[in-house]
Amino acid sequence: MLTALVALIGLFVAAYLALYKAGYIGVLACGTGGCETVQLSKWSTLFGISVATWGVGYYALVFGLAFAATTERFGAVKQIPLVLAVLTGWGVAFSAWLTYLELFVIHAICRYCVVSAVIAVLLFVLAFLDWRVSSRSSRTDP
Amino acid sequence: MEAKKTKTKAVAKAAKSGNNRPFYVAVGVLLVAGIATLSYMSSQNKSISYTDSIVTPIPNTGHVMGSDSALVEVVEFGDFECGVCGSFATLTEPDVRARLVMTGQIRFRFMDNPLSGHRYTWPAHMAAWCAGEQGKFWEMHDAIFQNQDRWVRPRPEKVLANLAQSVGVGMEQYDACMSSGKYRAQIQANMEEGQRRGVGGTPTFFFGRKVIPTIVNYDTFKANVDSLLKEAKAAAPKKK
Numbered sequence: 001m002l003t004a005l006v007a008l009i010g011l012f013v014a015a016y017l018a019l020y021k022a023g024y025i026g027v028l029a030c031g032t033g034g035c036e037t038v039q040l041s042k043w044s045t046l047f048g049i050s051v052a053t054w055g056v057g058y059y060a061l062v063f064g065l066a067f068a069a070t071t072e073r074f075g076a077v078k079q080i081p082l083v084l085a086v087l088t089g090w091g092v093a094f095s096a097w098l099t100y101l102e103l104f105v106i107h108a109i110c111r112y113c114v115v116s117a118v119i120a121v122l123l124f125v126l127a128f129l130d131w132r133v134s135s136r137s138s139r140t141d142p
Numbered sequence: 143m144e145a146k147k148t149k150t151k152a153v154a155k156a157a158k159s160g161n162n163r164p165f166y167v168a169v170g171v172l173l174v175a176g177i178a179t180l181s182y183m184s185s186q187n188k189s190i191s192y193t194d195s196i197v198t199p200i201p202n203t204g205h206v207m208g209s210d211s212a213l214v215e216v217v218e219f220g221d222f223e224c225g226v227c228g229s230f231a232t233l234t235e236p237d238v239r240a241r242l243v244m245t246g247q248i249r250f251r252f253m254d255n256p257l258s259g260h261r262y263t264w265p266a267h268m269a270a271w272c273a274g275e276q277g278k279f280w281e282m283h284d285a286i287f288q289n290q291d292r293w294v295r296p297r298p299e300k301v302l303a304n305l306a307q308s309v310g311v312g313m314e315q316y317d318a319c320m321s322s323g324k325y326r327a328q329i330q331a332n333m334e335e336g337q338r339r340g341v342g343g344t345p346t347f348f349f350g351r352k353v354i355p356t357i358v359n360y361d362t363f364k365a366n367v368d369s370l371l372k373e374a375k376a377a378a379p380k381k382k
């Protein structure tokens with residue numbers, strides 16, 4: 001449950017940046033100007049789509065899976081915790097790469113990207129713990 | 143054993159259906175709050191605002207391109223380390239200069255607004271002023287924006303000096319100017335003028351009383367100039 005809530009927060013952070021990138025939000029409430037430097041760098045786009053939009057897709061997927069796991073219909077599906085753990089692990093790796101780019105290549109820090117990175121780590125920790133609990137319980141089941 | 147399994151499933155089912163209400167409420171609250179926040183932020187993008195007409199014209203600071211007799215003046219508060227300002231300078235400004243400044247329709251003023259979060263921006267602003275001392279401000283302005291990827295890094299002075307040299311600035315005078323920091327107060331004064339006018343980020347453009355605190359493409363720029371010219375032309379006969 002907590003995983004779904006945290007993913008939802010991440011979804012809104014990513015949506016904010018994606019809306020900025022698409023031109024719907026004029027100025028990022030960043031304060032330092034670093035957000036715009038990052039968002040307008042060549043690294044802010046991947047395969048022709050803004051990284052923020054990929055982020056929206058990623059968080060929506062994590063939210064969808066985590067939410068499904070709370071329902072009666074999909075709650076018993078043992079693969080969901082494993083898929084979530086793998087997916088969020090990949091999210092942490094991708095966030096680490098983006099943070100490296102900000103610090104050592106772009107030389108600017110976007111505070112929303114930092115928030116997103118923290119959320120990505122939190123999601124991984126939650127998903128990993130959830131997966132461990134579910135795999136233990138499935139082992140103890142007769 | 144089968145009975146135990148059924149019991150476990152039933153307990154899980156009850157837990158999922160019964161205890162989930164707070165979770166669904168939290169999801170609902172988050173959804174509403176998130177959507178409301180995003181809607182509010184996008185509505186702020188109308189970011190176009192109007193200053194009080196009592197605000198006095200910007201004093202003759204910064205750097206100006208264009209004719210004194212141009213009917214209107216457009217002012218940009220910019221930061222050399224700001225990527226968006228760089229995008230404007232390299233993508234839109236060439237058109238603005240060719241079609242609006244050089245044709246005598248507008249005067250374009252660049253005001254320094256180095257943002258506090260940009261670590262390397264001050265040397266760039268100083269370098270532009272030092273180049274300006276030798277009549278090369280705009281050449282240096284362009285070189286600085288076009289080469290942000292080269293000098294936005296620790297110890298940018300050397301790259302900035304190379305840029306100054308490449309645009310034809312005399313290096314002896316440039317070096318002396320940079321070491322003296324003589325234009326620091328002038329840059330600071332520009333920043334204070336920006337603060338007085340409520341400039342928060344960069345770039346911020348002033349089309350007369352109209353403020354656009356974000357990057358604009360050429361069409362938007364031109365549309366704003368046209369309406370400003372219309373106002374200026376309408377007001378001109380009254381003054382006579």
